[in-house]
Amino acid sequence: xxxxxxxxxxSVIVVTAALVVALxxxxxxxxxxxxxxxxxxxxxxxxxxxxxxxxxxxVYAGAILVLYLFVVMLLNLKGEVRFHHQLTVGxxxxxxxxxxxxxxxIKGEFSLGMNLPDTREQAQLTQGNTESxxxxxxxxxxxxxxxxxxxxxxxxxxxxxxxxxxILEAKS
Amino acid sequence: xxxxxxxxxTLSQIGAVMxxxxxxxxxxTLLERKxxxxxxxxxxxxxxxxxxxxxxxADGLKxxxxxxxxxxxxxxxxxxxxPVLSLVPALIGFAxxxxxxxxxxxxxxVNFKPFVITDINxxxxxxxxFASIGAYGIILGGWSSNSKYSLLGGLRSAAQLIxxxxxxxxxLVGVLLLSSSLSLVTITNAQAGGFWNWYFFGGGGFxxxxxxxxxxxxxxxxxxxxxxxxxxxxxxxxAGFFTEYxxxxxxxxxxxxxxxMILVSCVATVLFFGGWHPPYPGTLMEYIGLGHLIWLEGxxxxxxxxxxxxxxxFWLRATLPxxxxxxxxxxxxxxxxxxxxxxxxxxxxxxxxxxxx
Numbered sequence: 001x002x003x004x005x006x007x008x009x010x011s012v013i014v015v016t017a018a019l020v021v022a023l024x025x026x027x028x029x030x031x032x033x034x035x036x037x038x039x040x041x042x043x044x045x046x047x048x049x050x051x052x053x054x055x056x057x058x059v060y061a062g063a064i065l066v067l068y069l070f071v072v073m074l075l076n077l078k079g080e081v082r083f084h085h086q087l088t089v090g091x092x093x094x095x096x097x098x099x100x101x102x103x104x105x106i107k108g109e110f111s112l113g114m115n116l117p118d119t120r121e122q123a124q125l126t127q128g129n130t131e132s133x134x135x136x137x138x139x140x141x142x143x144x145x146x147x148x149x150x151x152x153x154x155x156x157x158x159x160x161x162x163x164x165x166x167i168l169e170a171k172s
Numbered sequence: 173x174x175x176x177x178x179x180x181x182t183l184s185q186i187g188a189v190m191x192x193x194x195x196x197x198x199x200x201t202l203l204e205r206k207x208x209x210x211x212x213x214x215x216x217x218x219x220x221x222x223x224x225x226x227x228x229x230a231d232g233l234k235x236x237x238x239x240x241x242x243x244x245x246x247x248x249x250x251x252x253x254x255p256v257l258s259l260v261p262a263l264i265g266f267a268x269x270x271x272x273x274x275x276x277x278x279x280x281x282v283n284f285k286p287f288v289i290t291d292i293n294x295x296x297x298x299x300x301x302f303a304s305i306g307a308y309g310i311i312l313g314g315w316s317s318n319s320k321y322s323l324l325g326g327l328r329s330a331a332q333l334i335x336x337x338x339x340x341x342x343x344l345v346g347v348l349l350l351s352s353s354l355s356l357v358t359i360t361n362a363q364a365g366g367f368w369n370w371y372f373f374g375g376g377g378f379x380x381x382x383x384x385x386x387x388x389x390x391x392x393x394x395x396x397x398x399x400x401x402x403x404x405x406x407x408x409x410x411a412g413f414f415t416e417y418x419x420x421x422x423x424x425x426x427x428x429x430x431x432x433m434i435l436v437s438c439v440a441t442v443l444f445f446g447g448w449h450p451p452y453p454g455t456l457m458e459y460i461g462l463g464h465l466i467w468l469e470g471x472x473x474x475x476x477x478x479x480x481x482x483x484x485x486f487w488l489r490a491t492l493p494x495x496x497x498x499x500x501x502x503x504x505x506x507x508x509x510x511x512x513x514x515x516x517x518x519x520x521x522x523x524x525x526x527x528x529x
Contacts (some may be wrong), residue, residue: 027315031312058297058304066333130294130354
């Protein structure tokens with residue numbers, strides 16, 4: 001049962017992810033991405049990571065993708081504006097990533113995500129996974145967490161400077 | 173066998189909640205016009221049935237039999253999808269709202285909670301996530317109609333929802349800090365025993381009154397109601413994102429708007445005003461010797477509180493003029509956001525200094 005569910009989610013994720021780059025209309029691409037986000041969330045639910053699943057929908061589907069759609073509609077892109085000249089780079093990177101994935105599966109490090117039951121039970125037995133994520137973020141992974149917030153701060157300052165550029169130049 | 177009983181129980185529960193919500197929507201369409209009428213010193217609808225009470229039925233029949241028009245040049249698939257994408261997120265949130273006592277009943281060997289469809293431990297986030305999905309219906313409806321007014325309405329709505337979603341989320345963090353749970357059932361139970369235990373009045377150590385004000389303002393903005401109804405501002409955009417819609421598709425958008433209003437009122441009731449708990453310790457039913465009817469008293473208080481917030485929506489609509497677009501953005505980002513963040517800082521300081529209060 002679990003395997004069937006996993007393969008359903010995985011195959012839909014692969015197909016919709018391909019559709020995101022293959023579809024001609026940017027709005028339909030964004031919708032394919034929406035379907036993909038929901039199935040990634042479903043995958044998280046099957047791994048008993050409900051918190052991650054909901055955050056996935058809330059942040060990616062609810063906020064970031066709405067922003068994408070907003071920009072796409074505002075710019076009113078034509079279907080012909082496409083990025084075919086990046087095909088070689090994309091092909092090169094794709095082959096690299098695919099080779100890496102094949103290598104990892106052959107070496108047995110990731111056997112299709114099926115060897116995770118111990119962490120799953122642990123999270124369920126001790127506490128809800130919201131609490132465990134919070135504790136991990138503020139103890140074991142405190143440093144990466146702070147780095148991530150610093151990067152976001154840099155991005156925020158950068159965005160403010162970019163939008164204020166015209167105003168500052170006009171003054172001086 | 174157990175699975176069958178559970179399925180039957182859950183399905184009937186979902187059916188009951190959906191019927192209750194849709195009936196409330198029908199009543200709201202009439203009540204809104206009545207309340208607006210009274211506030212503007214007129215009668216409201218009086219023609220259909222005695223005192224106009226059959227107006228929702230007449231409206232429903234009219235919408236049902238209206239011609240379904242898809243404008244030329246519109247994207248047919250998106251045009252039909254948008255109302256559904258708008259309605260489903262509005263209804264799906266009711267799955268985690270506890271509207272009565274947190275009891276577990278044993279039905280044929282199956283543990284069954286009669287007064288909440290499902291008590292998941294991330295209930296608050298679940299509601300927020302699906303509330304944010306509701307934006308797609310509006311944006312895609314505006315885009316696929318192939319009309320300037322619809323597109324402008326959809327764009328406004330996207331910007332508005334992104335801005336105010338943040339404030340809704342942040343204003344709830346104070347309550348979550350005090351209750352240290354994301355489950356709506358746990359949050360309700362923490363507010364038992366009198367109105368002074370409600371988070372609005374300072375249950376848990378720090379009154380969340382400011383957070384509540386931020387929440388209710390942002391919630392009004394999220395539901396596209398006056399004074400934040402810029403996506404459907406009729407004096408500028410005809411009817412905004414649903415200008416081109418007619419018949420049942422239009423009715424779906426309408427249902428979604430009212431469903432969202434009810435959902436937001438339920439969330440306000442559960443998080444800030446004690447959910448189904450009466451504002452006094454214990455229950456009156458027990459006092460007068462009807463102990464088995466406690467659940468009725470709980471549901472009654474829940475309905476009363478929700479009804480008050482729904483009335484608040486009408487009240488705001490009758491009182492306040494619409495904001496201008498730049499005022500809306502400035503208010504959301506420069507006034508509400510700092511207040512919500514300040515509330516989080518203060519609440520966490522209090523929760524840290526006086527734990528378990």
